[in-house]
Amino acid sequence: MNALKSVSSTKAESKRDLAKAKTRHALLKSALQLYSLEGICGLSMNKIAKGAGIAQPSFYNHFDSLEVLQQVLSEQLKENYLSPMRIAWIDMLKDYAMLSKEGFNQHCQHCLTMIFDAAFQNIALFQRLIEDSLRFDSKVENKGLGSLIMEIREEWTKIFMQGLQSAECSFKVSEVHICVDIAAAQVHELILGCHQQRYSQQQAIEMLCKNFDGLFSSFFVKDKHRVEG
Known part of the structure; x- marks a missing residue:
């Protein structure tokens, strides 16, 4: 039973890690597209987060600033x-x-x-x-x-x-x-x-x-x- 719980926990962590990596990539892609269109002055957490499909507060789960x-x-x-x-x-x-x-x-x-x-x-x-x-x-x-x-x-x-x-x-x-x-x-x-x-x-x-x-x-x-x- 403990072994099954361990496997289940590992799978859940892998899914979370994969989802986090996917969102991080989406944020970088969003920032690159935004920068290409508007330059450095057009970059903001809100715009980048919106382009990645997440709420702005979630930005800090992936980047400190x-x-x-x-x-x-x-x-x-x-x-x-x-x-x-x-x-x-x-x-x-x-x-x-x-x-x-x-x-x-x-x-x-x-x-x-x-x-x-x-x-x-x-x-x-x-x-x-x-x-x-x-x-x-x-x-x-x-x-x-x-x-x-x-x-x-x-x-x-x-x-x-x-x-x-x-x-x-x-x-x-x-x-x-x-x-x-x-x-x-x-x-x-x-x-x-x-x-x-x-x-x-x-x-x-x-x-x-x-x-x-x-x-x-x-x-x-x-x-x-x-x-x-």
């Missing part, structure tokens, strides 16, 4: 965005000095296509993130979605440095920051240009490949000779 939800959502978005690209970019930088112009162009196009595809999966979200990054105060401790673009840029800096280290290439951290800032600004501008149909994605990526080759080469010219052809 609106800021905590934003941090969780921000981390998920950052990881989803960077995970498929991290290894590809590191490998490209590691092999940069050994790649021909054509070889680099192929690698770079592949990496940039992943970035463009990720942005166009939810272009409204991408636009909101860019807009909020321009208004974000870096001194604010609870960063959340408003600082996501800046946090991604910091991750790109780490990825870039890891690639240079793998290539046994010397560099100054300040120079990497400058390079990443320039590259990120160009990528963001051309993604928005493609969205506005000023040019095609292929045209944008080809231009970025040329620009990136020039940006990256400065890190290798001191230590290694570039393969030509």
Whole structure:
């Protein structure tokens, strides 16, 4: 009898855990949709809870605050965005000095296509993130979605440095920051240009490949000779 009670109790707990996880996911999805439509200023517990189909007081059963939800959502978005690209970019930088112009162009196009595809999966979200990054105060401790673009840029800096280290290439951290800032600004501008149909994605990526080759080469010219052809 006790064993049956234990099994029944375990099943009930599993159902509660599953229901709680489902509601938590619904809250994150609701927040993401709301943010894409209205930006950071449009986020509120009441709107998010309503979008998830629960009462506002129940919000606290899943997140301690609106800021905590934003941090969780921000981390998920950052990881989803960077995970498929991290290894590809590191490998490209590691092999940069050994790649021909054509070889680099192929690698770079592949990496940039992943970035463009990720942005166009939810272009409204991408636009909101860019807009909020321009208004974000870096001194604010609870960063959340408003600082996501800046946090991604910091991750790109780490990825870039890891690639240079793998290539046994010397560099100054300040120079990497400058390079990443320039590259990120160009990528963001051309993604928005493609969205506005000023040019095609292929045209944008080809231009970025040329620009990136020039940006990256400065890190290798001191230590290694570039393969030509």
